[in-house]
Amino acid sequence: MNFTETEILEKLDLAFQGIPSDDFPDGNEEDIKYNFFIDLEHGYFETAGNKIHLYGDKNRWAIVFEKCGYLNRGGAGVIELDYIGNCIDYPISKYPERSYITNCETIELVSSxxxxxxxxxxxxxxxxxxxxxxxxxxxxxxxxxxxxxxxxxxxxxxxxxxxxxxxxxxxxxxxxxxxxxxxxxxELVSATEIEIMTHLPTDIPKIMTISEFHYISSHDAIFPSNQETFLMIAKILSTGDTSFWKPTLKSNNHWSNWESGHL
Known part of the structure; x- marks a missing residue:
C-alpha cells in the first residue's frame, strides 16, 4: 500500500479534534472549514442508526461515517455522512461572502x-x-x-x-x-451506495460496512489512534484484509446507549 496505518490514524485524530487535514481545498482567507467526526451524543441530533463504511485500494482509502436521525434544531430527519480519507472530493458551499468547506454531506429523510x-x-x-x-x-x-x-x-x-x-x-x-x-x-433510513459514493472516486472498491462497533464518548478525549475500533480499521484499510476486524470490546453504538438530541 502507498499509505500507512499511521497516516490513517493521524487523519482520524485530526477529524476528532475538528482540525481540517492538509488535503482540504485551500480556499480563500475568509472561507470556513469543518472536519467532522462521528458523534452519537450530539445535542442537536437525535441519533437513530449509525455505521462505518470502508473503501480502498493500493493508493486510496476512505472512511465514511453514516448516521441517521432527527435534527431537533433544523426540524428535519436526515442522514449525515462524514468523509475521511486521502481521496475525498470535499463538499463546498459557495456564498458571496465566503465558502464553507467540509467533510460532511447531509441527505434529507423527512423534510420540515x-x-x-x-x-x-x-x-x-x-x-x-x-x-x-x-x-x-x-x-x-x-x-x-x-x-x-x-x-x-x-x-x-x-x-x-x-x-x-x-x-x-x-x-x-x-x-x-x-x-x-x-x-x-x-434500509429506508440508510444511505444508498450511490449516495455514499457522492464524494468518493467512482472506481474505488468497497471493503466492508461495520454496523456494530465499540464507541467511546468524545467527552473521554481518547483519540481514535488509541481506540481499538480505529486501530483495527486502519489495519484493514492498509492491508485490504477484513479478517483484522476482531473486536474484543462489546459493541455499544446502538442509539439506546447514548443520550442525544437533548438540547
Whole structure:
C-alpha cells in the first residue's frame, strides 16, 4: 500500500479534534472549514442508526461515517455522512461572502414541510410540538411514502419511549419514528451506495460496512489512534484484509446507549 496505518490514524485524530487535514481545498482567507467526526451524543441530533463504511485500494482509502436521525434544531430527519480519507472530493458551499468547506454531506429523510403536514394540531402548544398526529396515516421518508404505525406499544417494545412531558396522549415524536424505522425497516433510513459514493472516486472498491462497533464518548478525549475500533480499521484499510476486524470490546453504538438530541 502507498499509505500507512499511521497516516490513517493521524487523519482520524485530526477529524476528532475538528482540525481540517492538509488535503482540504485551500480556499480563500475568509472561507470556513469543518472536519467532522462521528458523534452519537450530539445535542442537536437525535441519533437513530449509525455505521462505518470502508473503501480502498493500493493508493486510496476512505472512511465514511453514516448516521441517521432527527435534527431537533433544523426540524428535519436526515442522514449525515462524514468523509475521511486521502481521496475525498470535499463538499463546498459557495456564498458571496465566503465558502464553507467540509467533510460532511447531509441527505434529507423527512423534510420540515412533511413533519408539519403530519404534526399533531390539537391540544396545547407543547402538545403540538414535534409530535405526530394520531390521524396521520403516511409519511414521506427518503422519497418514499410509507404507512405510519400508530401503535405506541410497538415503539415501547423497541425501547422507544414516548415523550413524557406535555404528551398526555403518548403520541409518537419526530425522532421516534426514525428510530422505529431504523429498527423495523433499516434500509429506508440508510444511505444508498450511490449516495455514499457522492464524494468518493467512482472506481474505488468497497471493503466492508461495520454496523456494530465499540464507541467511546468524545467527552473521554481518547483519540481514535488509541481506540481499538480505529486501530483495527486502519489495519484493514492498509492491508485490504477484513479478517483484522476482531473486536474484543462489546459493541455499544446502538442509539439506546447514548443520550442525544437533548438540547
Amino acid at each position: 414541510e412533511e413533519y408539519e403536514r403530519i404534526r399533531n394540531k390539537k391540544g396545547s402548544e407543547m402538545e403540538q410540538f414535534e409530535l405526530i398526529s394520531p390521524e396521520a396515516l403516511t409519511i414521506n421518508i427518503h422519497e418514499r411514502n410509507v404507512p405510519i404505525d400508530q401503535d405506541i406499544n410497538k415503539y415501547i417494545k423497541l425501547g422507544i419511549q414516548p415523550r413524557e412531558f406535555d404528551n398526555p396522549e403518548k403520541l409518537i415524536g419526530y425522532g421516534d419514528i426514525i428510530r422505529f424505522y431504523n429498527e423495523t425497516y433499516p
